Amino acid sequence: MRLKVLVIEDNQQVGEILRQVVDTAGFEPVMTTSLTQARYLFAEDQPETYLCAIVDYALPDARHGEAVREMLDAYIPVIVMADTDEPSVRNAMFKIPVVDYFAKGNAQVYDYISRLLTRLDKNRAVGVLVVEAIERKRRNIQQILQRYNFDVFAVNDLKKVNRMLSQYPHIRLLIVADEIAGQSGILLVEQLRQQYSKDRLAILGVAPDKSNGVSASFIKGGANDYIIEPFSVEEMLCRVQLNVDYLDVIGALSEAAHSDWLTGLSNRRHFFAQAPDFLRRFKSSQVALLDIDHFKMVNDTYGHDAGDAALKAVAGIIKQNSADGLAARMGGEEFVLLLHGEPEVIRQRLDGLRQQVESLTIRYRQQTLQCTISIGVAQIRSFELDAAIASADKRLYCAKQQGRNRVISD
Numbered sequence: 001m002r003l004k005v006l007v008i009e010d011n012q013q014v015g016e017i018l019r020q021v022v023d024t025a026g027f028e029p030v031m032t033t034s035l036t037q038a039r040y041l042f043a044e045d046q047p048e049t050y051l052c053a054i055v056d057y058a059l060p061d062a063r064h065g066e067a068v069r070e071m072l073d074a075y076i077p078v079i080v081m082a083d084t085d086e087p088s089v090r091n092a093m094f095k096i097p098v099v100d101y102f103a104k105g106n107a108q109v110y111d112y113i114s115r116l117l118t119r120l121d122k123n124r125a126v127g128v129l130v131v132e133a134i135e136r137k138r139r140n141i142q143q144i145l146q147r148y149n150f151d152v153f154a155v156n157d158l159k160k161v162n163r164m165l166s167q168y169p170h171i172r173l174l175i176v177a178d179e180i181a182g183q184s185g186i187l188l189v190e191q192l193r194q195q196y197s198k199d200r201l202a203i204l205g206v207a208p209d210k211s212n213g214v215s216a217s218f219i220k221g222g223a224n225d226y227i228i229e230p231f232s233v234e235e236m237l238c239r240v241q242l243n244v245d246y247l248d249v250i251g252a253l254s255e256a257a258h259s260d261w262l263t264g265l266s267n268r269r270h271f272f273a274q275a276p277d278f279l280r281r282f283k284s285s286q287v288a289l290l291d292i293d294h295f296k297m298v299n300d301t302y303g304h305d306a307g308d309a310a311l312k313a314v315a316g317i318i319k320q321n322s323a324d325g326l327a328a329r330m331g332g333e334e335f336v337l338l339l340h341g342e343p344e345v346i347r348q349r350l351d352g353l354r355q356q357v358e359s360l361t362i363r364y365r366q367q368t369l370q371c372t373i374s375i376g377v378a379q380i381r382s383f384e385l386d387a388a389i390a391s392a393d394k395r396l397y398c399a400k401q402q403g404r405n406r407v408i409s410d
């Protein structure tokens with residue numbers, strides 16, 4: 001179900017643009033033209049079905065931002081749209097916890113709002129940990145981040161940081177003061193960097209106004225960024241968002257570098273990078289090579305695109321069967337799968353996988369096709385993965401020789 005975005009806007013033209021922006025961003029626009037109408041609609045609904053509200057500052061029945069305050073009181077994040085960029089209005093709005101404030105008119109604003117909606121949605125899954133001993137400051141940062149829908153945690157003691165990070169792996173950003181109850185925030189950053197890379201955990205240092213090089217020490221210690229106190233709400237939000245966006249970009253790049261473009265499984269390189277860790281964790285492991293039978297004929301009969309559809313379908317089944325293992329596309333129509341456990345249990349699992357592929361009907365455009373796979377399996381001894389793969393390959397060859405659509409193991 002799509003999350004809803006409540007729009008309260010009496011200007012028909014602006015309302016129509018916002019409706020399109022919300023819809024294109026993947027949310028359900030709920031359009032109203034007055035506070036009274038919004039109240040009525042909202043009363044009928046569950047607040048948690050709403051991502052946020054986009055509220056006109058001056059409405060016919062709420063001329064001075066009353067609708068903004070009422071929505072905030074209902075615990076809905078609010079983006080304010082105003083006819084004016086008047087600093088007094090802007091400042092008044094940022095004194096209350098609105099997400100953002102925009103003056104209408106500038107076309108760029110709508111593009112920004114579209115990205116903001118996506119961000120607000122994504123931020124719900126991003127944990128942020130605030131490390132600050134002074135309660136007033138800690139609460140201030142917490143409240144700012146909650147506006148942007150982050151899942152916010154806060155501690156006043158360095159000793160709690162490691163436990164929080166391991167307990168809540170979705171914490172992706174840490175905001176740390178330069179000094180926490182007499183202890184150094186910079187030292188904390190240096191220690192954390194031995195465990196968490198910049199791509200896994202972004203760290204934002206908070207440096208005092210007369211920082212005497214604190215900001216530089218934060219960066220040298222391994223922080224991604226710093227912010228100087230006192231900061232404005234907008235400044236903090238921009239910095240935080242910038243760093244979270246950076247993590248997203250890095251995440252997307254590494255995902256692309258690690259996965260096979262067609263099937264979404266890991267690629268060969270990523271498989272060999274991950275395998276040693278898997279073998280260290282599981283002493284009794286086996287490697288299986290899986291190869292689609294007569295795949296050239298599939299391509300020749302149904303076309304290359306249908307062949308691609310078959311590859312994706314087979315990869316889907318391999319993925320389903322590899323939650324506790326390591327699967328990858330080796331290349332062409334060949335896949336590799338590492339599994340741990342008793343050899344006989346693994347053999348049965350792989351035979352089950354083979355049967356799943358055999359009974360699968362692949363639909364591509366008007367055509368339906370079926371395929372089978374052959375599997376060679378070998379035990380991995382003394383971490384010798386290459387040797388085990390060579391044995392599995394020989395057994396795969398035997399499986400092909402013996403008529404295909406079968407599993408051959410030790």
Ligand SMILES: Nc1nc2c(ncn2[C@@H]2O[C@H](COP(=O)(O)OP(=O)(O)OP(=O)(O)O)[C@@H](O)[C@H]2O)c(=O)[nH]1
Nearest residue numbers: 291292293294295296297299304307308332333400
């Ligand atoms: N559609 C599609 N075909 C591919 C892809 N990569 C490799 N192939 C095709 O996979 C086929 C592999 O053929 P062969 O190595 O002769 O093996 P086979 O026909 O499966 O025969 P057996 O393995 O002996 O059962 C070739 O026709 C390749 O062009 C791909 O990404 N997509």
